[in-house]
Amino acid sequence: MKDIARELNISITTVSFVVNGKSEQKNISAATVKKVKNLIEKRGFKPNSVARMLRTGKSKTIGLIVEDISNYFFGSVAKIIEREAHKNGYNIFFSSTENNFNTARDLIAKMKNSSVDGFVITATKGLRSEMIKLKRENIPFVLIDRLVPGIKASYVILDNYHGAVELTKHLLRNGYSKIGFISIISDMSQMVDRKKGVVDALKDAHITMTEQAMLEIPFGETNEHIINAIKDFITGNPDLDALFFATNYLGVFGIEALQRNNLKIPSDIAVVCFDDNDIFRLLTPSITVAAQPIDEIATHSIEILLHMINNDREQNKPIGTIISPTIIVRGSSPPKTDVKMVG
C-alpha cells in the first residue's frame, strides 16, 4: 500500500479509501480512483488482512466447534456453513470436541485468542460457564444440535421431543409395543428430549418404559464395546419386538450387533433410528428414521450468527429456531401382522 502510494505520489490514506470502496463517501476524484485501481490490479496488490484485523478488531473468521467432523451429520453441516461463510467473506476455524468438555473449553479459549468474530457450537456437558463468559465478552455464538441448560442464547436445534414421539407412535401404530430404547448416557438436551419423547408416547398408549428395556452407553466407548453392549442387551431382552436407537452411529452398531446375534430385521425385531444416513437408506431392509434437515439447520445457524455479528450485539435478543425432523418410513418397521405372515 505504501508502495502504491509512493509510486502514484499520493497518500496512503487515499489508497486505503479506494481499497475499501470508500472513494465515494470520501469524495476521491474519479481520476485518482482509476489510477489507484489500475496500479492495484497491475501489482496484484492484496490488503494484508492481519494488519486490518489488528486495526479493526474484526478477524472475519468464525469458530465452528462440532462433536465430530468425520460424522456424516456434522460434516454435512460444516460443509454448508463453510460455503455460506465464504460467500460472506468469512473463513472458518473448525474443531471436533469428541464430546469432551476439556477439549471443548480449550478450543473455545484458543479460538477466542485467535480473535474469531463468533462461534457455532455443538456444546458438551459442563460448558455453561464458558457460554456465560462468551456472553459477558459480547462474543456472539449460536448453539446447534443441543442446548446448554440455563443459558439463554441463540440456537438452532431439532424438535427432538416430537421427533421421538412420532417415531414411537409409528411403531405403536404398526403393532410394536415392546420397545427397547438404546441411547448414550447424556444430559445434553437433545438426548434428554428424545428419551422423554419415547417415554411419553408409550405412556400415552398406557405402556410403561422400564429401566430394563433401556440401554444407555457411555460416550467414547470403543466400537467393539458398544456393539457388545447392544448384543448383550438384546440377548437379555428376548421379548422386545422393536428397537429405538437414539442416534445415528448407535443404529449402525446396533445393526452390526443384530447381525452377530443372527436376528433378522424386521421379522425378528423392528428397528427405528434418529438421524438418517446412507447406510440406513441402502441396507436391506432399509431403516425407518427421523431425519434431520441438514441444509436448514446449517443455513439457519450461520445466518443467525452473521446477523448477530453485523448488528449491535448488546441490543440483540437471542434467536431460537426449532427445526422439525422428517419421519421416513422404510422397511425396518412394517405393520407387525405383515411380518408375521411373511415370517
Add this chain to the structure above:
Amino acid sequence: MKDIARELNISITTVSFVVNGKSEQKNISAATVKKVKNLIEKRGFKPNSVARMLRTGKSKTIGLIVEDISNYFFGSVAKIIEREAHKNGYNIFFSSTENNFNTARDLIAKMKNSSVDGFVITATKGLRSEMIKLKRENIPFVLIDRLVPGIKASYVILDNYHGAVELTKHLLRNGYSKIGFISIISDMSQMVDRKKGVVDALKDAHITMTEQAMLEIPFGETNEHIINAIKDFITGNPDLDALFFATNYLGVFGIEALQRNNLKIPSDIAVVCFDDNDIFRLLTPSITVAAQPIDEIATHSIEILLHMINNDREQNKPIGTIISPTIIVRGSSPPKTDVKMVG
C-alpha cells in the same frame, strides 16, 4: 501487556520476554519473572495473537483444502489433521472444493490472503499454476490423495496403482474375468492410476479391458443421475460377472443401482470397491475393498507440513510418501464356484 507493565512498573519489553519464555536467555531476574507470571495469571492475560501475527508474519494457521468435508474419508482425515495441528499450536481453516477448479483457486487465494503458514491440499484439475505460485512465494504445502502433474512438491498419496492391481487380481483369482470398471471422469493421478492398475492386471491375465466395459461418470452429477447411469451400464452389459468401483461413493450408488435392478451380490455379480466405509462393512454381503489407512495419511501429511514450516523452506527438498492400501476381502467377491453352488 501495557497494563501489566505499568502495574508492575517495568517495561513492556520485559513482560514480552517472560510471556514468550525468553526470560532465561534474556537474563531476567527470577523475582521479576515470578512477579510477572503471577499478575498474568491473576489478570487472565492472553497475548493478542493477531498483533503477534502482524509482527512475526506467522499466523499459526494452516489451510486445509479437501474435496468434500462431508465425505467420510476427508472428514476423518480432517479430524486427525486438526487434532495434530492443535497439539502444535496451529488452527485450521478448512474448505471443500467439490472438485471445482474455480472454488479451489479462490480458496487458496483467500487463505493466502489470511496469511496461513501452509496448506494441505487435495488438488483439483487445473491447479498447477496455483501450485507454482505457492512454490515461488515459498509457502509450504503438501498434496494429499492426488498429485498435480508436473509439480514437484511434498505429497502423501495412496499406492493407487498397486491397490487396483491387487483388487483386480483378487477377482481374477476367484474366477471373475468379465470385470466392469466404474469410475468418474478425471485426469487426477489417483483415478488414472486406479484405472491403469485394473487394465494392467487384466492384461497380465491376457484379458483386454474394452471401452464398453468401462463407465466413466462426470463429477458433480446428481445422485439420481449417477445411479441411473450405473443402472443403464449394468443393463447394457449383462455378461459382466464383477464390478470394480473406483471410489467410495460410486460403490454406494452402485449398490443402490444393483438393488433397483434386482441383482444380488455376489450370486448375480461380484463387487469390489476402492475406499472402505461403514456401509461396505455392514451390508449383507459386506463389500471387498482396498482400504486407505486414514490415520497414516493424515498424520504423515500434517507432520511433513509442520516440518516444512519449521525448517528453512528454501533448503527443503519435497518429501513424498506413498501409503499402501489394505485389501479387505469380504463377502461380495467369494470364489465363483462357491457362488454357483449356492446360487
Add this chain to the structure above:
DNA sequence: CTGAAAGCGCTTACAG
C-alpha cells in the same frame, strides 16, 4: 539485568 523505540500494514478521526 532492564528499557526506549521502531516497526509490522493497515484504518480513520482530524485538519486543511
Add this chain to the structure above:
DNA sequence: CTGAAAGCGCTTACAG
C-alpha cells in the same frame, strides 16, 4: 478533494 499522524498490540535489535 487529499494528507499527516496516531494507534491497533505485539516483538526485537540496540543501548545501557
